[in-house]
Amino acid sequence: MNSGPIQPELAEPYLLSVLSSAGLDIEYSRAEGNTLYSVDEDGREFSVLDLAGGYGSLLLGHNNPEITAYATSLLEARTPVLTQFSRHSPANELAAELNRIIHRELGTDEAYYAIFANTGAEAVEAAVKHAEMDRVMRLGAIGEEIAAHIEQARAAVSGGSAVVAAGVDGSVGTGSAGRTDIADVADFDELVAALTRANAEQFSRPPVLLAPEGSFHGKLVGSVQLTHNEGYRAPFRALAAQARFVPLDQPETLRKTVDEERGILLDLVVENGVVRTVERPAPVFCAFVLEPIQGEGGIREVSRAYAEEIQRICAEIDCPVIVDEIQSGMGRTGSFLAGSQIGLRGDYYVLAKSMGGGLAKTSVMLVREARYRREFEMVHSSTFAKDGFSTLIALKVLELLEADGGRLYRRAAEVGGRLLAALESVRADFPDVVNDVRGRGLIAGLEFRDQGDAASEALREPARAGLFGYVLAGWLLQDHRIRTFPTASAVNTLRFEPSVQLTDADIDHVEGALREVCTRIRRQA
Known part of the structure; x- marks a missing residue:
């Protein structure tokens, strides 16, 4: 069936143009844990480490198996979803x-x-x-x-x-x-x-x-x-x-x-x-x-x-x-x-x-x-x-967080501590590039120094336009398959809000990628 000509982008076209200019306009096909999957032009699937985490919405990861199984059971049981003005x-x-x-x-x-x-x-x-x-x-x-x-x-x-x-x-x-x-x-x-x-x-x-x-x-x-x-x-x-x-x-x-x-x-x-x-x-x-x-x-x-x-x-x-x-x-x-x-x-x-x-x-x-x-x-x-569905899902989330005496709380603190230590290591080695590391647990920020006076036009112009953080995010995504974004009101700060499923190997990958990005900035490449 011929679907006709490709339609113009009507959903947030300006935002899409910003994402496109930074190389962030990737469409994802599936997700699990801290991983997103996409398909390249040759039809080959590739994975991306997601550190944006739905802006903090994915502490338990994409499509957490226990939550998705529970959600499926609710739908199969025909659980009432919208029963306003009744007992809940x-x-x-x-x-x-x-x-x-x-x-x-x-x-x-x-x-x-x-x-x-x-x-x-x-x-x-x-x-x-x-x-x-x-x-x-x-x-x-x-x-x-x-x-x-x-x-x-x-x-x-x-x-x-x-x-x-x-x-x-x-x-x-x-x-x-x-x-x-x-x-x-x-x-x-x-x-x-x-x-x-x-x-x-x-x-x-x-x-x-x-x-x-x-x-x-x-x-x-x-x-x-x-x-x-x-x-x-x-x-x-x-x-x-x-x-x-x-x-x-x-x-x-x-x-x-x-x-x-x-x-x-x-x-x-x-x-x-x-x-x-x-x-x-x-x-x-x-x-x-x-x-x-x-x-x-x-x-x-x-x-x-x-x-x-x-x-x-x-x-x-x-x-x-x-x-x-x-x-x-x-x-x-x-x-x-x-x-x-x-x-x-x-x-x-x-x-x-x-x-x-x-x-x-x-x-x-x-x-x-x-x-x-x-x-x-x-x-x-x-x-x-x-509504009936979201309320029951939220109850399931609390059940998982509280299980085993709060094991997931402890893991968030431990894994977050390792992530912050890796970011601090990068800052220590690149003090001329990285201004600060902030956060606690699995909410961390890496603040880069302003590049508004950089010798490189590729760094200077985005920085003056308030888009430097998006350029950094584009480098991480295109070159290292790591997904993150700057914070909305502090655009030189990259956010890291992964799920508790983040591994030591993931953290090593992030640290290596950030070191390459910092070296690139230092060389004004």
Whole structure:
């Protein structure tokens, strides 16, 4: 049958052109473990070592045999997949198992409620959306308290048991950062009117979102505003609340930012027969969102000291902490949560990627019981979230991770340690080419020095165009059959996120290939 002329590329044509220019536009025919297979022009199959690992989605490898066998059994059993608005026992089992693991790692017994989604970015948005509902409800409760206090004060003044503090005209003036002052007035109605005007700005103020510089939390309308890369955010700035980005591991700047953004509401009290205004903090902070190890920001770790300062300041201002473990979690660093190794505790956790075992598209937002708002379940939903297939696959993934006393966690730490040692060896021998090695477990980054002033045009021009990392990835793929990519917001850093099936022979192959690439750069070839 004649299929007609070859159709033009309609799916992401610009992206394909970038991949093509770097020699990365290979189509793969099958996959297993850390290996992808393709067919050359002569019809011969060749293999590629995959170190990109689905951007961290393949901790258990491509088509893990236990997961694929289980998935097949689910399909053969005609397991219900889409049964919205009904009881979902597997989802409840999954939430309970996630709680059990988190309790063990964090040493807590407080429950985390689960809201399921399809992708990491969706789960981030669900967490922020829930945090904003919580903030708005807290703000509303304060508004009701202030209204009640006004009426109590009005009754006291009307009954003659209290008077307004002596003052002038009820004018409103700007006080210290984040607050508004009211001049004392003699007339109660003037006082209430001035207080209401002063509070109106705080009640209508958009939420303040905080995130470290270098962060990446997705590219949807809301999540992209939490992604530090200006190129991703700028076109959509008007569509959602803007985040305040603070330098990574600089606690003093975090304190300064928080102090600049604080909000104050004015309330009334009756003390010793006198009606006075008092200040109370306004809940303007929606959430602090961070990754324990920044993935797209160049594989950069949050320090224990910075994690402690975040938690201290956020507790002080009643700002929830959302821990994005989409890329670093699910055992990739040697523990279920990367943040648990630095003492980071979240009011929210976001998990995705490897949670689907390389087959299912699923994610989850977990919210601490003390923060949970049950009303959220009625205003947030998704057709495909919490489906029967992906939920059961996720349960299988947890079963494999937890088997044999957490053997896969230990293997991730051990194999990752060997991989990082190999990268460090390359850096030590090529300090003029490699700037840094970062990471933990099976999430590692190799940062190359900028080549924007290189003598070689083949190096200089891609570097100036922000494509140097893709050129390096192309060399590794074409010359060494190794697949990896630069991180999205740190394009001189190559990522390494293989599965736990990585072997010593694979690591030796990677080290040899990187040495050849570094030699090529050093020679400006």
